[in-house]
Amino acid sequence: EPEVTQTPSHQVTQMGQEVILRCVPISNHLYFYWYRQILGQKVEFLVSFYNNEISEKSEIFDDQFSVERPDGSNFTLKIRSTKLEDSAMYFCASTPGTGERYGELFFGEGSRLTVL
Amino acid sequence: DQQVKQNSPSLSVQEGRISILNCDYTNSMFDYFLWYKKYPAEGPTFLISISSIKDKNEDGRFTVFLNKSAKHLSLHIVPSQPGDSAVYFCAARLIGNEKLTFGTGTRLTIIP
Numbered sequence: 001e002p003e004v005t006q007t008p009s010h011q012v013t014q015m016g017q018e019v020i021l022r023c024v025p026i027s028n029h030l031y032f033y034w035y036r037q038i039l040g041q042k043v044e045f046l047v048s049f050y051n052n053e054i055s056e057k058s059e060i061f062d063d064q065f066s067v068e069r070p071d072g073s074n075f076t077l078k079i080r081s082t083k084l085e086d087s088a089m090y091f092c093a094s095t096p097g098t099g100e101r102y103g104e105l106f107f108g109e110g111s112r113l114t115v116l
Numbered sequence: 117d118q119q120v121k122q123n124s125p126s127l128s129v130q131e132g133r134i135s136i137l138n139c140d141y142t143n144s145m146f147d148y149f150l151w152y153k154k155y156p157a158e159g160p161t162f163l164i165s166i167s168s169i170k171d172k173n174e175d176g177r178f179t180v181f182l183n184k185s186a187k188h189l190s191l192h193i194v195p196s197q198p199g200d201s202a203v204y205f206c207a208a209r210l211i212g213n214e215k216l217t218f219g220t221g222t223r224l225t226i227i228p
Contacts, residue, residue, distance in 0.1 A: 043207075056215055107160045
């Protein structure tokens with residue numbers, strides 16, 4: 001079965017540095033998401049992306065975050081100036097948006113970000 | 117924001133018995149509910165879903181029940197197997213919206 005792939009699997013960075021997390025969603029999917037899970041907490045929505053623009057974002061997704069789909073296959077999350085509290089597992093997800101599996105999000109394995 | 121709650125952080129069940137995981141929600145505008153299973157260091161994996169127009173959906177060993185009047189859903193796994201040991205997340209989607217709101221998860225341990 002096709003899957004969502006994410007890189008890197010783990011990134012360690014210094015506070016204040018920029019980080020880019022990369023995702024390759026499933027090829028025929030139309031909706032893309034970033035979620036995150038701080039250790040021991042629930043999975044939280046960050047942002048959804050459709051038709052090359054943000055369709056919804058949470059209050060967590062402030063000005064230091066941005067998303068981009070630069071080449072039609074990759075979907076990236078950039079954190080401009082990382083803070084300690086950005087340390088979390090970041091999950092990319094995609095969904096076809098139509099058809100039998102509408103509503104089911106397919107998640108990648110996650111990118112663990114550690115901010116020191 | 118506690119719109120989706122899983123009040124049991126953990127549950128232990130003997131292998132072969134039924135596992136019942138519960139989830140409560142507060143927003144009556146949720147129209148679609150999903151259960152995800154998550155192993156450590158992996159992303160959530162879709163398990164089963166139910167639309168708000170139904171009260172039951174079954175897929176093999178997994179059955180989800182929805183009680184709209186009580187704003188409650190449950191996941192039944194029978195018979196439970198050791199490979200079912202994982203964290204289970206309940207999630208809900210608002211009408212006309214793609215975003216999922218997740219519960220805090222229940223760690224299920226199946227005892228051989």
